[in-house]
Structures are given as structure tokens and as C-alpha cells.
Amino acid sequence: MNSEMQNDKYLTVLRSHLGTLTAAEREEIVREIAAHIRDSAGEPGASVESVLLRLGPAEDLAAQYRDGLLMRRASRSVSPLLLLRAALRLATKSVSGIFVFFCSVFGYAFGAGFVFIALAKSIVPAHAGAWVQDGRLVAMGAFEYGIPPSAHEILGVWIIPLGLIAGSLTLVLTTFLIRNSLKLSQRLQERL
């Protein structure tokens, strides 16, 4: 493959992996990298091949741009989907990222669970709630069957406001946790 073909192929792959960015941003990035390759390969002792090698695979380069965009969007967003995706990216990069991701999954699951119980209690009161037996919580949620007959329900309808409060608090806290972790990880990167 001659150097012009290598160059074109690199830029094509780069462009095709920048799908989440706007067309204008995409073209600007490709133009900038193309200028870099031309300038860099023009230096004494350099070749298109060595320049591309130093830049790293086009897929990886594109992924860094996409990550940057994802992190920026997510750290200003409240969408659990976007935040979870960003947390997952964080998890692929560091151990603390894995911790943050697991916390967020649990946070969202518990938050949604509490809200669900509150809603279920207000729709099918007999089948939803929290039951204890011998001082232990044996069932919490919404059930068709399976609640031990000897268990007795606690909280009653109070589980509705409590579930809503606990649920939304957990969801808000989880959102804050992820957003702050994302901001922190960007801060750390900023040392560069």
C-alpha cells in the first residue's frame, strides 16, 4: 500500500468511527488530523507510515473523541442511560471507575425499587409492602404469592411516601455520584 492510500484509509476509518459527533465536528477533526499527517510526514526522517504509527489506530483515536463527548454530555445530564454509559466507559479505564459503575447500577436499581414498591402499594395494596418475621425483613416488594403467612406487614401505607422519598433520594444521590466522578476523572486528565 502506498503512503497516499494509507493516509486515505486512515482518515476514512477515523471518519466512520466518529459517528456520534455532528457532521461539522467530524469534518473538522478529519481535516485537522489530515493536516497533522501532512506536516508530520514532511519532517526529516519521517514517513506517513511512522506518523500513523505514532498516532495510533484510527479506531482508538476516534474513541477518544467520542469518550470526550460522552463525558461532557453526561456530566451535565440527568439521564440514567447516558450516565450509566459514561460510568461504564469509566469502568473500562480504572479500578475506581469499576467501583463507580457498580455503585451506580446498585443505586439506580435500589432507587427504582423503592419507587416501584410505593407505586405498587398504591395500586395493589394487598400485594405490596414490607413484611417481617422474627425481627427480620423477609419480603419487600410486590408479590402475587410467597409471603410467609406468619410474617406481618410493617409500615402499611406509609411505605408509599417513605418509598418515594427513599427512592428519589437514592436516584438523586446516584446521579450526583456519577456526575461528580465524571468531573473528577476529567480534572485528573486535565493535568495533561
Added chain:
Amino acid sequence: MAALASLWNGRLYGLEIIRFLETQSQLSLAEGTVYPVLNRLKSEGLLDSEWVEAEAGHPRKYYSLTEVGRSRLRHMAEAWASFSSGLSRLLEPVLQHSAEERATAGVSELKEEKIPQ
């Protein structure tokens, strides 16, 4: 921070920033990481960019610090300076100790050399 610092004295384009960082410090960055970082700094409003037609025959994307970027860099530099001076104080005894060790090791080597004579 390094990328911002390289622009303190005026606008540069990507390759110049990379070369600047290489020559002014031991920071040799993977070239592929510099451009996405510049892109991020720009979208955060710390950098501005403009395409300038160069004598090389193709335009280059020049970056410069915005006012926000300038003041952010100033804060970062101050924070970094106080952090690193604290750390240097902390490491001083360690460096002193290892220098002494090297000195005494040098002396004992000399002695050993003398013994066979």
C-alpha cells in the same frame, strides 16, 4: 495543563504543541491523545481555534487560550506549584539520605581498592 501552558506565549497548531511539549519537558505524549484533549479543552471554552492558511499550502488549525483558559491555567499553575513544593520538602530527607549513602559507598569502595596494594 501542559497543553494549556504551551499556549501561554501565543497561538500554536497541534504539531507545534506536541513538539513544544517534547522539547520543553520530558513529556512525550502519545500523539493520538493530544488532539482529543485539545478538542475537549476547546469545547470547555478554555481554548479558541482558527484555521490559518499556511505557506505549506494547506491550512492549519491554530489554538489559543481564551480569557477563561488563561485564568484557569493561572489557578492550576499556582495549585501545582504549592503541591510540588510541599512534595519536594517531603522528599528532601530521602534525597539527602541517598546522597549520603552514595558518598559513603564511594569512600568504602576507595578503601577496598587500597587494600590489595
